[in-house]
Amino acid sequence: MRRSSILMLGALSGTLLLSSGCSLQPWVKPYERDRLADPIMAWDRDAISSGYMDHIRESREGSRGATGGAGGGCGCN
């Protein structure tokens, strides 16, 4: 009973989110995005470099993930 209520609530929330999302108007217009288009605003300008740093960290820390991929290998040595 409790599980089905949670599922129904989830489905209802999802439906509301999608229906409201479809009617959303972009509040930052395309012609207002010149600053966001500047290269300094890119999340990751150099994926190879950030992947390499992630690999170094994952070889020395217990944490991993949610950074965008760190390649393979064990860093056992």
Place this chain on the structure above:
Amino acid sequence: MIAALLLIRSTIADVLPDNRADVFYSKYSGGGMDITGYSATARAKLTENFAVEANYFIDKVSGASIDVLSQASVIKDERKQKSGTLEYLHDKTTYTASYISSVERDYISETASFSLSQSMFGDLTTLTLGFSDTHNTVGENNGTADVPKVAWVGHALSRTYSGGLSQILTKNLIADVNLQVITDAGYLANPYRSIRFLDGGNAKGYSLASQVYPDTHTSTAVQVQAKYYLPYRAAVTGLYRYFTDTWGVIGNTYEVDYTHPIGNTWIFEGRLRYYRQGAASFYSDLFPFADSQNFTARDQNLAALDNTTIGAKVTYAFLPDGWRIFKRGTVTADVSRIRFNYLNFRDIKDFSLPQYTPGTEPLYSFSATVYQLFLSMYF
């Protein structure tokens, strides 16, 4: 034009990124290890909707970290990683499939990944979902650095489930949240690292034994970051990541970056990162006796630790008017200094009896420097 394409990479997903070729050099030095890396990458759009990317990376390792040095000879090894990626764009959705193969003398890893990225709500929001499957084969070199004798000790399987949401909040502010759950099963220990336990019969006061890890592991990481365009032309980024796993490790990462361009030629970047974690529930620097519990570890990665990174990066753009097939090029230098402090992992390589009884050795710490230099050509 270039700026517009970079926007697409960062915030929306309805045009594939520009063609690009990179050569990359890196050097890591610290904690008794020197690792030199070389890499080459090329990506090309075959049509407006279809792109391919290939990367080759080679790491050459010499030396060994402290917990390996405490019991083994100096190590020389090489890691060769190859990857290939296909990207297909359909309307507002980008589908990406990739394969990564990483081979060391004593470790083979293969990963297949798939992700899709959907731009929505007037391109203010980008949703990304991903899945990857990894198969690792783990070995142990019982020979020497020059004459290896590798015994394969086990396999491990990993599955990664990822979700991400990137959101334009204002004309100066973007935010991003990523969730990643990883499950592992199989041989998960590092065969080169050992536990130690008190042993009055040994002249050192302790003896070494193999680690015993659980054969399953599930971790969850959530990262939130925001990037703000300052009132003058510069950007500041704040990042936080929370990590937890079924082995009892809890990690917190904090990072602040500052990016400052000068004209269209130079981009300077500075960053400060702090990371702290608690130890795994079955970790101990010194166990009271052999087989004192079901699972045992003394791997420094599972100890309580913190580290602080300070880094600087400079990018110089050249050929603004292009040359032959190239539209422009950049050269980038990056240096990071990392200080590692272990809170319950002791230095048994440099300190021992009679001055230090087991468990009273100074805690281990070291500093590492990471250099990166790379050339990127856009065409």
